[in-house]
Amino acid sequence: MGYEVSKALVTGGAGFVGVNYAKHLLDRGVEVVVYDNFGRGPGGKINCEWLSKHPNANKLEVVEGDVRDFESLKKAASGCDLILHAAAQVSVPLSMEEPKVDFEINVLGTFNVLEVARSLNTDPAVIYTSTNKVYGIPEYELVELETRYDFTGDLLGVDEKAQLKAEEPYGASKAVGDLYVKAYHNIYGLKTVSFRCSCMYGPRQWGVEEQGWVAWFCTAFALGYPITIFGNGKQVRDLLYISDVVEAFDLALDNIDKVAGLGINLGGGKENAVSLLEVIAYLEQLSGRKVDIQFTDWRPFDNKCYYTDITLVKKLLGWIPKVSWRDGVRMTYEWVKENLEVIEEVYRSKEGRSLRPMVEAAKKHG
Numbered sequence: 001m002g003y004e005v006s007k008a009l010v011t012g013g014a015g016f017v018g019v020n021y022a023k024h025l026l027d028r029g030v031e032v033v034v035y036d037n038f039g040r041g042p043g044g045k046i047n048c049e050w051l052s053k054h055p056n057a058n059k060l061e062v063v064e065g066d067v068r069d070f071e072s073l074k075k076a077a078s079g080c081d082l083i084l085h086a087a088a089q090v091s092v093p094l095s096m097e098e099p100k101v102d103f104e105i106n107v108l109g110t111f112n113v114l115e116v117a118r119s120l121n122t123d124p125a126v127i128y129t130s131t132n133k134v135y136g137i138p139e140y141e142l143v144e145l146e147t148r149y150d151f152t153g154d155l156l157g158v159d160e161k162a163q164l165k166a167e168e169p170y171g172a173s174k175a176v177g178d179l180y181v182k183a184y185h186n187i188y189g190l191k192t193v194s195f196r197c198s199c200m201y202g203p204r205q206w207g208v209e210e211q212g213w214v215a216w217f218c219t220a221f222a223l224g225y226p227i228t229i230f231g232n233g234k235q236v237r238d239l240l241y242i243s244d245v246v247e248a249f250d251l252a253l254d255n256i257d258k259v260a261g262l263g264i265n266l267g268g269g270k271e272n273a274v275s276l277l278e279v280i281a282y283l284e285q286l287s288g289r290k291v292d293i294q295f296t297d298w299r300p301f302d303n304k305c306y307y308t309d310i311t312l313v314k315k316l317l318g319w320i321p322k323v324s325w326r327d328g329v330r331m332t333y334e335w336v337k338e339n340l341e342v343i344e345e346v347y348r349s350k351e352g353r354s355l356r357p358m359v360e361a362a363k364k365h366g
């Protein structure tokens, strides 16, 4: 890494993105503090147990804490020169059911992270995992094809010139975080960067119906569970495999002076844009089985087509997604198959199958 990191705080470090980056930092001999409220069901503990078996686990500290708790967060961040802020209320449907919880975790939580970063004497870099949902529904004309929607013409996708016009609470709370991250660079000179991520997926993701659909589909195929599709399944997303995410974070640190204060799209781009029906067809082929697919009403403000233009990140960081969506889905499915016993146990519990219990618990502790 060009930017020398000696100690990192990873909020949401028991979650999918956090644990994968924490592992990568340990590989590099960085001291890591995982900070998580373990709200996301049993998967978080399993992820941390896995991390604690790392050869450099003597450099790992796991702190159970909430990003809404400023003092506890500040204590955990002591001495850190990097913060990856990945903790969040992550579900769009649940943000509509419980907007206050979503607001408190995503807005106040991000504000706390920035205030903690500002108080440190280490001048830390801060990476914020924003989302493409900050752009809301793109105003481009669509065409409906046999298995998918697409933008008309030869558009590369939504770029950073698009307005931040989130249409639902999750998009809005993440957009507020995104703007604060920029403001703290502008005003206090914090080395912050915001990645507006598309649909990330890969091993150690505990996908459920409300969030993490690729991992959820892989799990459903491996376990033979039925899948509910909201809409007709032709909705398109660009998929971003986790190893590509990790690489982008490293490159951002290498080039922190170039990217500080920016909001940058990060996704699989047009080449890795795929519909739900297409992923299902591919999983049928991989698994040699069919699962029961039920179709129900569209979710409010669900994009029929979204993929992100990755021109800026290519230009600034020389980053391109290396893992194609087919390879990524195959590796995710293989991870599920290799861990089938433990995954089956997680999905048997109500906390493993849904994020609702997490939001309920967060409401009580807010």
Ligand SMILES: NC(=O)c1ccc[n+]([C@@H]2O[C@H](COP(=O)([O-])OP(=O)(O)OC[C@H]3O[C@@H](n4cnc5c(N)ncnc54)[C@H](O)[C@@H]3O)[C@@H](O)[C@H]2O)c1
Residues within 6 Å of the ligand: 011, 012, 013, 014, 015, 016, 017, 018, 035, 036, 037, 038, 039, 040, 044, 065, 066, 067, 068, 085, 086, 087, 088, 089, 090, 105, 109, 129, 130, 131, 132, 174, 196, 197, 198, 199, 200, 201, 205, 206, 212, 362
């Ligand atoms: N997965 C995606 O496709 C995707 C896409 C765009 C953006 N993002 C963003 O990336 C980040 C990571 O997402 P993920 O997929 O790893 O989700 P995840 O749910 O696997 O991880 C989030 C972690 O945050 C923890 N957490 C939740 N509320 C907390 C709180 N109040 N205090 C402390 N910890 C808390 C959870 O327990 C969980 O371990 C999030 O900020 C999310 O908004 C994710």
